[in-house]
Amino acid sequence: MKNIPVIMIIFGGSGDLAHRKLYPALFNLYEQGLIHDNFAVIGTARRPWSHEYLREQVIDAIHETHDQVDENSAKDFASHFYYQSHDVTNVDHYETLKKLAQDLDDRYNAQGNRLFYMAMAPRFFGTIATHINDQHLTGSGFNRIVVEKPFGRDLASAEKLNKQITASFDEDEIFRIDHYLGKEMVQNILPLRFTNPLIKNIWNKDNIKNIQVTLAERLGVEARGEYYETSGALRDMVQNHIFQIITLLAMPEPKSISSDAIHSAKQELLDSLIIPTSEQIKHEFVRAQYAGSDTTFAYKKEPKVSPDSTTETYVAGKVKFTKGPVAGVPIYFRTGKEFKEKKNRIDIVLKHMNNPYGKAHSNNITIEIDPKSKIYITINGKKITESGIRREDLTYTFSKEELAKVPDGYERLLHDVFINDSTNFTHWSELKRYWSFIDAIEDEWQKENEEGNELLQYVPYRMGPVEAKRIFESPTEHWIYE
Numbered sequence: 001m002k003n004i005p006v007i008m009i010i011f012g013g014s015g016d017l018a019h020r021k022l023y024p025a026l027f028n029l030y031e032q033g034l035i036h037d038n039f040a041v042i043g044t045a046r047r048p049w050s051h052e053y054l055r056e057q058v059i060d061a062i063h064e065t066h067d068q069v070d071e072n073s074a075k076d077f078a079s080h081f082y083y084q085s086h087d088v089t090n091v092d093h094y095e096t097l098k099k100l101a102q103d104l105d106d107r108y109n110a111q112g113n114r115l116f117y118m119a120m121a122p123r124f125f126g127t128i129a130t131h132i133n134d135q136h137l138t139g140s141g142f143n144r145i146v147v148e149k150p151f152g153r154d155l156a157s158a159e160k161l162n163k164q165i166t167a168s169f170d171e172d173e174i175f176r177i178d179h180y181l182g183k184e185m186v187q188n189i190l191p192l193r194f195t196n197p198l199i200k201n202i203w204n205k206d207n208i209k210n211i212q213v214t215l216a217e218r219l220g221v222e223a224r225g226e227y228y229e230t231s232g233a234l235r236d237m238v239q240n241h242i243f244q245i246i247t248l249l250a251m252p253e254p255k256s257i258s259s260d261a262i263h264s265a266k267q268e269l270l271d272s273l274i275i276p277t278s279e280q281i282k283h284e285f286v287r288a289q290y291a292g293s294d295t296t297f298a299y300k301k302e303p304k305v306s307p308d309s310t311t312e313t314y315v316a317g318k319v320k321f322t323k324g325p326v327a328g329v330p331i332y333f334r335t336g337k338e339f340k341e342k343k344n345r346i347d348i349v350l351k352h353m354n355n356p357y358g359k360a361h362s363n364n365i366t367i368e369i370d371p372k373s374k375i376y377i378t379i380n381g382k383k384i385t386e387s388g389i390r391r392e393d394l395t396y397t398f399s400k401e402e403l404a405k406v407p408d409g410y411e412r413l414l415h416d417v418f419i420n421d422s423t424n425f426t427h428w429s430e431l432k433r434y435w436s437f438i439d440a441i442e443d444e445w446q447k448e449n450e451e452g453n454e455l456l457q458y459v460p461y462r463m464g465p466v467e468a469k470r471i472f473e474s475p476t477e478h479w480i481y482e
Helices: 016-032 051-065 071-078 091-108 122-134 155-166 189-195 222-229 232-250 259-270 278-284 400-405 409-418 428-450 466-471
Strands: 006-011 039-045 081-085 114-118 143-147 174-176 208-216 286-290 314-319 331-336 343-350 364-370 374-382 389-397 456-458
Touching (some): 006 016, 006 091, 016 071, 016 409, 039 091, 051 071, 081 091, 091 122, 122 143, 174 409, 189 232, 232 259, 232 314, 286 466, 314 466
Parallel strands (some): 114 143, 208 331
Antiparallel strands (some): 343 364, 364 374, 374 389
C-alpha cells in the first residue's frame, strides 16, 4: 500500500468524534502503511493541551478500540501528532496554524499536501472554510477537506456553506462524509443489484411492489438534547443516511464502477425526485415524539429540551422517482428513537403472483445493515408432513473471522479520502436535491406548528406510532419489519 505524504489538520481534535473514530481509524491505516513516515496530524481545539497530552489521548483511543496493541507501534504513530490551541474565530490563530503546518511539512517531507477535517460543531464550518481561504492555509500539493454532517440545516444555509468552502476548494476536493456509506452492507447494495442475474432481472417496477428502509435506534436523545432540538429526525437521519441508501437502491445501472459514472447515475435519478406537495405531506408523512414510561423520560422531559418542543424524534414517509428501474414504486422510510431494538434494515417487497398452490407469501429481499451484517431472500416451499406452503430464508452472511476483518466506516472512508476516491461521498448537486425534498416537508410542518397542531406521541420500546401505517398506498401493504 502506498505511503501517502500529508499534513492533516483536525478542527476539533479534542472532541468525541476524533477520539472514538478518527484516531483509531488513522492508526489502522498507519498499520497498513497507507500513512506512515511522511505524515503528521495537527489536532486543534480551544483547550490548552500540549503535544504530549494529545499523544496520550491518541494512545488511549487506540487501546479503547483495539483488543491487542503493539505498544511501540502505537507510540511511533502518536509521535506524529501535534496540538495547537486554536480559536476558530480568531484570524491570528490561523497564522500560527499555518506556520506549524509548514514546519511539519518540511520535517516530514509531506510535499505540500494538506487534508483538513471539520470535526467540530456545524456552526463553525463556514467560519473555518472562510479563514482557510483568506489566511492561505492550503498547501502547494493536493488540498482536500472533509466535512461532517449536517451540511447546513436547509437548502439556503447549505448553499451558503458550499459557497464558503468552494472559495478554497474545488468540488472534487470536497468530501462530504456520511459514515453510513462506509458500512459493509450499504456498500454491498450495488454489487448485490448488478452482479446477480437472479436479482438484477427482477429489480424493476414490474416486479417490486415497494421498498422499505428502517433505521431504528434503541436509545433516546440522552445528552444530545441541545443539538437534537435544532435538528430532529428528519434533518438528522433522512436528509443524509436514508437518502443515501434510497439513492443506491433506486439509481440506474452506472456505465462503470468509477466514481464519475456512479455519481452520474445518482444524479440522473435525483433529477427525477418527486418533491411532495403540501397535501401529500399531510397524508404521506408522519412525525411524532416518544412519550415517557416507567423507565425513561418523555422527549419533552429530556435535559436541554424545551417543554413545548415540536421537534420530532420519529418520522415516516414516502419517496418516489419518475426515472430509474423503480420509477413510480413507493419507497417507504421510517426512523426514530426509543424503538424496541436497534435495527437498520432494508426490505425489498416483491409483487405477489398467481400460482396453483393458492395462498403464498411474496418473496422479500432483506438487507440487514446493523447490528448484524447479512442479506436474506425469503422464499416459499412445501411443508414436510402436511399440506401447504412454508417460508424459508436463503442467507448471505459472514463468518466470525470475516466479520473481524470488516473495517469501521470511518477507516474505510478516510482511506478513500487519502487515495482521492469520492465514490462514497456526496456531491453538491445530489445534496441540493436532498435538501429541496426536506425543505418542502419542514415548511409544511412549520405551518402546522403555527396552527397549534399537537405532535403524535408514541410508546417507547415499540415500533413507533401506529399512525405510520397510513402512509402505505394500499391496504395490503404493511411494514415487513414489525
